[in-house]
Amino acid sequence: MARRSDDAEQLLLPYPTTRRQRLEHLAHRAGGIARRVLRFVLRWLARILLPLLCAAALLQAFPYQATVQGVPFEVQGSLFTRPGLTADTTLGSWEFPDVSGVPFGVHVRPEDVDVLELTRLAGRDLPGFVEELRVDFAAEVPRIAWWLVAELVVGLAVGLAIAIALEMAVRHLRGRPRREHEVRQRLLQFGAAALVTLVVAAYGVLSYNENWVRESRLTGTLAAAQLFPGQLSSYYTEQSKAFDVLGSVVGIQAALQADIDDERTPDTAVRIMTISDMHLAATYPLVAQYAANYDVDLIVNAGDESAFGTSAEFTPEYRQAIADLAATTPMVWVAGNHDSPATVAIMRGIPGVTVLGTKTAVEDGFAVGAGVVEAFGLTIAGLPDPRVYGGPGAYGADAPDVVDPLQRAAVREALGMDDDEDGATDGGAADGENGGDGGAADGGAEGDPAGVDLFVLHEPAAADEVRELLPGQVRQTVSGHTHRQNASDELQDDDAAIELVEGTTGAGGLDNIVRGTERPPIAFSIESVSADCQFTRIVRFSIESAGPAADLGTDPATPQAYGDDVTVSTVYFRPQDVAEGRRCDTDLGVGAERPWADAG
Known part of the structure; x- marks a missing residue:
């Protein structure tokens, strides 16, 4: 009988006895579930967004710098903001937007270009200068690629480490004990991040558009030069007194553009x-x-x-x-x-x-x-x-x-x-x-x-x-x-x-x-x-x-x-x-x- 009495008392404790108590109990349970879901979402958002933000910041902060044929330039990577390949010139921009399906971009920008020096370097052998420019820049491409990939990987790793540190700090401030097998769990997180990175890279390879170089967009004066090739003299005389300089730069760009029109494109x-x-x-x-x-x-x-x-x-x-x-x-x-x-x-x-x-x-x-x-x-x-x-x-x-x-x-x-x-x-x-x-x-x-x-x-x-x-x-x-x-x-x-x-x-x-x-x-x-x-x-x-x-x-x-x-x-x-x-x-x-x- 005592056991039955004890059982009866124990059965009454977990269950509210009134309608109001039952509603309060359900609201409390729902709030607990919502808090756990919110913590889970925030934790994974931190694990995803922080690595991406760190990688983007690193790509922006440390561009690759080099000099090709007397032209100093920098190559800057980007995530989400400027996909594809873009290049700035002193006269406008040249864009190739459809390189792959991954929102990763590479931007080439000249630094403090002396157009007078560039004109002197080009001289009268414009095709030869353009070819040397193309060959020398192509030689830099492997180093540029390794630099950008290294920045991307390091940025992802640093971001993930920051996310883990924040998670551990929050856990410590809340007075929770250290998890068992902490090192193994963190290694699994790094492995998962590496796997996701490899999947994204594989998607980039599969979605690579081999004809990306054959769809371009010009803006600025470069585009105006394309529009009025027979009127450059009068146009630039009004806009600037350095027509010979600007004409040479436009000529270099035009020669690079013509290099795209290779043997795969029949004569018009x-x-x-x-x-x-x-x-x-x-x-x-x-x-x-x-x-x-x-x-x-x-x-x-x-x-x-x-x-x-x-x-x-x-x-x-x-x-x-x-x-x-x-x-x-x-x-x-x-x-x-x-x-x-x-x-x-x-x-x-x-x-x-x-x-x-x-x-x-x-x-x-x-x-x-x-x-x-x-x-x-x-x-x-x-x-x-x-x-x-x-x-x-x-x-x-x-x-x-x-x-x-x-x-x-x-x-x-x-x-x-x-x-x-x-x-x-x-x-x-x-x-x-x-x-x-x-x-x-x-x-x-x-x-x-x-x-x-x-x-x-x-x-x-x-x-x-x-x-x-x-x-x-x-x-x-x-x-x-x-x-x-x-x-x-x-x-x-x-x-x-x-x-x-x-x-x-x-x-x-x-x-x-x-x-x-x-x-x-x-x-x-x-x-x-x-x-x-x-x-x-x-x-x-x-x-x-x-x-x-x-x-x-x-x-x-x-x-x-x-x-x-x-x-x-x-x-x-x-x-x-x-x-x-x-x-x-x-x-x-x-x-x-x-x-x-x-x-x-």
């Missing part, structure tokens, strides 16, 4: 410049100068020439600027959503401009038709935007949920697609049976899976529909409308098809005022086509607008008129599936535009 047979969304801006002198400096053979214009679509907007000066450009460099043009049938008629009347497709007013809106032209061996198709600024209903809308269905329906109708049979067309342009001299689908290209080399549209949604309806039959689409270029990693998909969305070459015009957005940069690109009709690379330019050229009182064909903040990105394309026997050459000329349905 045709150069295509893409522009879009001019919006009546006075930037055609800029386009003309760029086309002349880079020997552009063809200009592809994705539309929105106008602001409101009226004939009165096209002043004689503006028409003459287009005519002057088209007189030396032929242009292919499609109408955008700001271009009315009147705009189409004006553009069709300018010599040298080939308008692709038709745009006519109908009872409830506008009807559009696709067109095709053979240019320098490439089959180029185009389809206008069915909208017009201020048009009725969906034809004047801008909301995607209204516009996208209209765009897709217009594409299907223009291509003659059956509603129940994707990929079938009434015309022959997309099935590889076009006629034309040296075209993508002529007899010399029999069996070519791409019946159209380049399809020009204004709205990206329409370009998406074209690729869906003609899978494997369009090698590249070009569109605009968004006033910003698509990202470099969006240019080419897994099937090697290219999707180019060009920014506004007119910097938005009145359209950006209506949208209430900041003025975007002036954007355009130049694309290289090899003799076998492969699209090999694209160089994309972006100029942050300083203001309208008229306000600056400068020549609109010079970089000063548009601002000096220039960015140049270079992307090399993977080979596309092009039939043997294709030939692209400027000698083939530009043919006459014909309707899509008559292209077979």
